[in-house]
Amino acid sequence: MKRTIYIVLISIFTTAFTYAQELTWHTDMGKASEFAIKEKKPLLMFFTGSDWCGWCIRLQKEVFHTKEFKKWASENVVLVELDFPKRAPQDDTVRTQNRQLQSMFQVRGYPTIWFVNPEMNSEKRINLTKLGKLGYVAGGPTKWIGNAAMML
Template identity: 30%
Template sequence: MKSTLFTFLIFAFTIYNVQAQDWETDFTAAKKEASKNNRPIILVFQGSDWCAPCIKLDREIWSTENFKTYAKDHYIMLQADFPRKNKNALSQTQTAANKQLAETYNKQGFFPFVVILDSKGEVLGQISYKKTTPENFIKELNNFIK
């Protein structure tokens, strides 16, 4: 019984890791990775547990196989999450880092808010949620990238 449960948990964890979007949460690390791989940073401001359009953007774009496959080779995905529920609370360090990103790139406090940055942190463009396909969203993101 224990070995069956253990095998199932390993299998489920492996599937989750293969399918999960690879999000960076450290801005310095994201810039370093973007510079090293010559990729733009897609900075996403979201309220993962309270913002309905944020949840839709995640479900309809970020979590799709088409987007994840494309993003893996073309973008550095940086997440600045602002959850409200205690069970989803981030560390104080991460909360402070996300607030600093918001002060720099999202002064109006829009959610969701997507900022396209170069490897130095310069803004190339910005968009928000809209009902579209992952392929069209990718095209919109790429319109900001020179």
């Protein structure tokens, strides 16, 4: 009886921890790049309109907020959110950085996800090597992750 209770409690705490585990979405590209270089992982750069883009919100709900995506992302990429809100306030430094990256990657619509490898050059500047881009993919987290994994 004690063993059964013990197993049930462990199961409950493990499940609670898994669902409570949240991903870190970086907003500072420099810090995210340094972290990615250190971890030897590519960046997943999510260009979004968080407070107005219906497809962005749908992608987050159907894919990014699932346990499958959270597990995959924590093992494979460093996440960067590059937001272009209409109503929410945004720091000028972040807004400028996001617009520069939007121009550099020629983002014309949302959501757009670029996968890139950051590399430190001899001048201590970070270069970004494009691996591929993705947007909303119908079919849930398994299909989205399958498409993303082909670029890494």
